[in-house]
Amino acid sequence: MRYFLIVLTMISCGSSANSQTAEDSVKSVINKMFVGMREADTAMIKTCFADSMIMQTISRNKEGNLIVRNESPSGFISFIAKEAKGNADERISFETVKVDGPLAMAWTPYIFYYKGQFSHCGVNSFQLVRFNGEWKIQYLVDTRRRQGCK
Numbered sequence: 001m002r003y004f005l006i007v008l009t010m011i012s013c014g015s016s017a018n019s020q021t022a023e024d025s026v027k028s029v030i031n032k033m034f035v036g037m038r039e040a041d042t043a044m045i046k047t048c049f050a051d052s053m054i055m056q057t058i059s060r061n062k063e064g065n066l067i068v069r070n071e072s073p074s075g076f077i078s079f080i081a082k083e084a085k086g087n088a089d090e091r092i093s094f095e096t097v098k099v100d101g102p103l104a105m106a107w108t109p110y111i112f113y114y115k116g117q118f119s120h121c122g123v124n125s126f127q128l129v130r131f132n133g134e135w136k137i138q139y140l141v142d143t144r145r146r147q148g149c150k
Helices: 002-018 022-039 042-046 073-081
Strands: 049-060 066-071 088-092 096-100 103-114 117-131 134-143
Touching: 022 042, 022 088, 022 096, 022 103, 022 117, 022 134, 042 073, 049 073, 066 073
Parallel strands: 049 134
Antiparallel strands: 049 066, 088 103, 096 103, 103 117, 117 134
């Protein structure tokens, strides 16, 4: 009987350790997008985006004024399609991930390298929606700067 309980405990612990939390599945979609960037795999990237995705960037113009620029997901995908593998390398860390039912947010500081050279850093703010059990990136806004990068 003791042997049976030990085996049962190991099986139940093993299965719960392998199950993916909602937070893990959100991270997985975001990581998949960045793998697609590095691999120049636009088909992979497209699977991460919601049909009505919005992309924006917060930066400074030539005069030093803060601006919010709209970017099109299709323009981003076209840029990646023209790149060789490894050219677009954004290295992120997950600082915060929150989930409430079909809505999730992720805050990911990053450093971006282009063709092996430092380009800029900042933070991505993702909003994801779970459509039919699958997380999709609905909204992405980021900051970009060249100073203050770790």
